[in-house]
Structure formats: C-alpha cells, structure tokens
Amino acid sequence: MISLPPRWMLFVGGIAALALAIPPVVIARVRATPDPEHAVHIFFDMDFQPKFKTQEPNPLFADGRSQRLPVAGSIARGEGNPDLHRTTGVVNGAWATTLPAGLTMNDAFMERGQQRFNIYCTACHGYAGFGDGTVNQRAMALMSSADGPAHGTAWVQAKSLHDPAVREHTLGAVFSIASNGIRTMAGYEAQVSIEDRWAIAVYVKALQLSQNATLQDVPPEVRDALKSSPVEKNPTATSAAVKAPTATPSKDGVK
Amino acid sequence: MSRFLFPRWANLLLPTVILAGATIPLYAFFFVAYGLSPKTLEVGFQPEQPVPYSHALHAGELGIDCRYCHTNVDKAAYATVPPTQTCLNCHTNIRPTSPKLVKVQESAATGLPIQWQRVHKLPDFAYFDHSAHVNRGVGCVSCHGRVDKMEVVYQTKPLSMGWCLECHREPEINLRPVSEITNLAWDSATESSFEERQALIAKYHINPNDNCSTCHR
Numbered sequence: 001m002i003s004l005p006p007r008w009m010l011f012v013g014g015i016a017a018l019a020l021a022i023p024p025v026v027i028a029r030v031r032a033t034p035d036p037e038h039a040v041h042i043f044f045d046m047d048f049q050p051k052f053k054t055q056e057p058n059p060l061f062a063d064g065r066s067q068r069l070p071v072a073g074s075i076a077r078g079e080g081n082p083d084l085h086r087t088t089g090v091v092n093g094a095w096a097t098t099l100p101a102g103l104t105m106n107d108a109f110m111e112r113g114q115q116r117f118n119i120y121c122t123a124c125h126g127y128a129g130f131g132d133g134t135v136n137q138r139a140m141a142l143m144s145s146a147d148g149p150a151h152g153t154a155w156v157q158a159k160s161l162h163d164p165a166v167r168e169h170t171l172g173a174v175f176s177i178a179s180n181g182i183r184t185m186a187g188y189e190a191q192v193s194i195e196d197r198w199a200i201a202v203y204v205k206a207l208q209l210s211q212n213a214t215l216q217d218v219p220p221e222v223r224d225a226l227k228s229s230p231v232e233k234n235p236t237a238t239s240a241a242v243k244a245p246t247a248t249p250s251k252d253g254v255k
Numbered sequence: 256m257s258r259f260l261f262p263r264w265a266n267l268l269l270p271t272v273i274l275a276g277a278t279i280p281l282y283a284f285f286f287v288a289y290g291l292s293p294k295t296l297e298v299g300f301q302p303e304q305p306v307p308y309s310h311a312l313h314a315g316e317l318g319i320d321c322r323y324c325h326t327n328v329d330k331a332a333y334a335t336v337p338p339t340q341t342c343l344n345c346h347t348n349i350r351p352t353s354p355k356l357v358k359v360q361e362s363a364a365t366g367l368p369i370q371w372q373r374v375h376k377l378p379d380f381a382y383f384d385h386s387a388h389v390n391r392g393v394g395c396v397s398c399h400g401r402v403d404k405m406e407v408v409y410q411t412k413p414l415s416m417g418w419c420l421e422c423h424r425e426p427e428i429n430l431r432p433v434s435e436i437t438n439l440a441w442d443s444a445t446e447s448s449f450e451e452r453q454a455l456i457a458k459y460h461i462n463p464n465d466n467c468s469t470c471h472r
Contacts, residue, residue: 003263020282027290034301034409042291049379054333063367119320123345134317139349151350186344191326 086194089172089179089201096172103198113203116196120188121178121204129161129207156184161204162211174201293413301409302372306358314439315403321395321437328395329436332384336371339363374408375399381416381470391459392430396439397422403439419470423463427452430461 004010041047052058058066070076085091086100099105118127126132139155149155159166169177178197181187188197215223289295313319322328324337339362346356362369375398377383389395395402400411412418422429428443430452435441443452455461463469 002267005262005264005267023286023290027286027295031295031299034299034407036301036303042296045378046380047378051379053379054331055336057370064370065368119322123317123319123323135319135345135349138317139345142349150353151356152352153349154351155348184348186340186347190338190340191323193330 085172086198089175091172094172095170095176097170099171099198099202103195105202109199110202110206112196113199113201113206116192117200117203117207120192121200124158124185125161126158128211129204131158131160131163133158158185161208167208167212171201171205174204178204293415293418297413297415298410300374301407302374304372304407305370307355307407309406310402310408311404311406321402328385329389330386332382332386334385339369374410375414377414382472383470389436390433391461392433392436392455393422393426394429394431394436394438394441394443396441397429401439420465423465423469426461426463427456430455430459433459 052066054067056066057064061068081087083100083102085096086102089096091098103109121129122133123135124131124133126136136155136158139153140157142153143149143155161167175197177185178192178200179187179189179194192200209217215226218226314321324341325334326337328334339359342356342359343363346359350356351360358369361367398412398414399408402408427449431441431443431447432455
C-alpha cells in the first residue's frame with residue numbers, strides 16, 4: 001500500500017503541473033493570431049543600428065525624412081538631358097513620330113512596353129486598352145450608385161485607346177500623356193522611368209494598330225495561318241486573355 | 256525528546272524527482288524551440304497603419320500589380336513605400352472626401368509623409384536586395400504571403416536566417432518564371448514541375464551563395 005502525501009501537497013502539485021500547460025497555450029495562441037504589437041525582441045544583437053536605411057524616419061529633421069528632397073532648382077548628375085525629343089516627346093515644335101536617339105525598336109523593347117503597360121496602365125485602360133480596367137469599372141459603379149457618387153467621387157470614364165481621337169496621337173504625344181497626364185489622368189513621370197514610358201508609348205501604338213490592322217500588316221509567311229484560324233468577332237470582349245500584338249506587325253506603325 | 260521520522264509518503268520523492276528531472280529539460284527545450292522561434296515571435300506581426308489601406312481590395316479585388324506602387328522593387332534593394340502622389344493618381348477623383356483618406360489628403364496638402372509602419376523588418380546587418388530576387392524568379396508571395404488577401408498586412412514568414420538559407424540552398428523549390436513574379440496566386444509547386452524550376456536556375460544564372468558575405472557585409 002502506497003501512502004500518499006497530505007492532500008494540500010497533492011493539490012499544490014496538481015496546480016503546478018497544470019500551470020506548466022499555460023506557456024504552450026499562450027505560445028500556440030501567439031502563433032495563431034496576428035498581433036499589432038511587435039512580439040518581444042529577445043536577442044538584440046545589432047538588429048537596430050543607429051543608421052538610416054531607405055525611407056526610414058529621421059527625427060532630426062522637421063519633416064521626419066531621412067532622405068532629403070533635392071534643393072529646388074537643382075539637377076542630379078545625368079538628369080539634365082538636353083535632348084528634348086527624349087524628355088518631352090517634341091521635335092521641332094511638333095510631336096515626335098520616332099523614338100529618340102539611344103532607344104531602338106525591337107522585340108525586347110516592345111515586350112518591356114507591354115509589361116510596363118500591364119502594370120501601370122491596365123488598372124484604368126484595361127489590358128487591351130478599351131478603357132475597361134478594374135479601377136475604372138469600380139469607379140463607374142460608384143458614380144452610378146443609388147445614393148449618388150460616394151465621398152465626392154467624380155470619375156470620368158477612362159478613355160479607350162481605340163477612340164478615333166486617341167488613335168490620332170503620335171508616338172511623342174502618347175509619351176507626353178504618359179509622362180504628364182491629361183485631363184483627370186495623373187502623370188507617371190515619378191513612377192515609370194523615361195525609357196519605360198517610351199516603351200509604353202510604342203506598345204500603345206501597337207495596341208491601337210492591333211485593332212485596326214489589315215492582312216497587309218501581317219508578315220506574308222503567317223497570313224495563311226491567320227486566314228484559316230477562327231476570328232474573334234467581338235472586339236469589345238476585352239480581358240487579360242486578349243493576345244497582345246507582337247513587335248512584328250507594329251514596325252510600320254511606329255517607326 | 257521525540258525523533259523526527261520521514262513520513263512513509265516521502266518514499267515517493269525519489270521517483271518524483273527522477274520524473275521531473277527527465278521532463279523539465281524536455282519542457283525547457285520545447286519552450287525555447289517552439290516559444291522563442293521566429294515563427295512565434297516574428298510571424299503574425301500586424302502593426303496598425305495610419306491609413307486603413309486594404310491590399311485585399313487594391314491588389315486582390317482590383318488586381319493592381321504590386322509594382323504600380325512598389326515601383327523600385329525590380330530596380331533597387333528597397334521596394335519603396337509609395338509617395339502620397341501615387342494614392343492621389345486615383346483618389347483625386349475616387350472618394351476624395353472619404354474619412355479613411357483624411358491622412359492622405361493632409362499629407363498632400365502639407366507635403367509631410369504619411370507615417371506608414373514597417374511590417375517586414377530585417378536586422379540592420381542583413382543586406383537584402385529586392386531586385387536581385389525579383390528579377391531572378393523569386394516571387395513576392397514567397398516572402399510576403401498572400402498580401403492580396405490581407406485587409407491589413409501582416410508578416411507570414413519568419414524572415415530568419417535559417418529560413419533564408421532554406422531557399423538559398425534549394426532555390427528550385429520556390430523559383431517561378433519572371434512573368435509570374437507578382438502573381439500571388441501562382442503556386443510554384445502545382446503550376447510548374449521540379450525540372451522546369453531547375454531549368455530556371457540555369458536560365459536566370461542563379462547562384463545563391465550561402466557565404467556570410469552574401470548578406471552580411
């Protein structure tokens with residue numbers, strides 16, 4: 001017969017054993033739930049060094065920025081490019097119809113334009129350029145909501161790039177619009193590099209040509225294949241699935 | 256004078272001490288390995304942001320590409336938190352007077368930056384380069400999780416050194432074609448074969464060092 005210790009001792013022992021279960025439960029809960037407080041930082045090592053990395057705040061300056069804005073009127077090395085064709089899209093007082101010196105039209109350039117267009121332009125203009133991007137759709141829905149446009153929304157339907165007036169813009173004009181914006185569209189100078197804006201302009205011209213191309217624009221060797229393949233009869237059915245044009249048929253239209 | 260005699264139950268002390276001696280180190284090991292792991296301490300960090308911006312709406316429902324705002328992610332080490340002007344590209348016309356956008360409008364009027372809170376933090380002695388990864392087939396989702404499903408962004412991966420090395424030693428597990436780099440729904444495991452991913456190593460000239468100086472300099 002085993003004799004047991006006094007009851008109070010068993011009781012305390014039992015509580016202690018149960019208490020051991022608390023930390024694992026707390027840990028499991030911490031693991032399972034997102035938390036606004038940064039969890040305890042146990043080993044500091046040199047994790048937080050008194051230096052500034054990109055976009056970190058600096059309390060020494062009134063605006064809190066560690067990265068200082070350039071002094072008004074200053075030009076960074078390499079930015080003072082006097083090539084107006086390249087920086088403004090204007091040649092001799094008229095919109096350029098060719099690429100500026102230093103940029104060459106090839107497949108890689110066109111694909112770059114397509115990729116950048118899909119990042120920066122499709123939100124409003126849609127993948128095929130019909131002005132049916134997701135942001136445009138949502139904004140148009142806000143405009144036509146039963147209670148009137150929410151929170152001062154004043155959205156204008158994004159332009160279709162296949163609109164006859166838009167199709168008339170030359171390459172330089174498209175570059176300028178992408179850079180500086182037009183009407184309610186913002187300029188993308190800050191977000192997209194100058195080379196990429198030219199690439200986008202080239203792609204926009206190709207996209208426009210793709211909706212108005214004739215068989216003569218297609219290289220002879222693939223014409224037969226086009227004749228035999230079923231043709232999409234609904235040009236307004238635009239989606240990401242619309243096959244973007246390649247560089248080949250656009251060369252006449254762009255350069 | 257009566258002598259002190261140990262009660263009979265004191266015989267249980269020895270087995271109790273042995274049992275405790277065996278379990279307490281195990282318990283301590285578990286506590287350190289499970290409780291102090293970055294998966295506990297770092298994963299799930301979800302700071303409150305000054306503006307209730309929803310990635311689930313913008314990146315998920317509207318499908319805006321990550322690079323629309325994080326413009327430098329494929330050009331520089333740092334992915335760039337967008338300037339206020341990027342918000343205003345659309346919000347000049349969409350819901351400009353929304354109470355959720357008050358801080359954005361304030362920032363635009365004063366020129367002072369919005370104080371976004373950093374979610375994914377690396378120690379200051381680790382030098383991670385976004386462009387090196389993004390241009391060679393390591394997708395956003397590999398480190399940031401399904402941001403397109405998050406109302407408020409939180410950390411989903413431990414971002415510990417051991418975790419970095421897992422991929423540096425076996426990159427073929429996570430690689431994807433660069434065309435799918437910002438496609439958070441694209442899953443390497445189901446949408447590409449092991450051989451296809453191995454082929455990407457040669458195609459993108461991937462040589463992920465595990466030397467100290469690769470990340471610490």
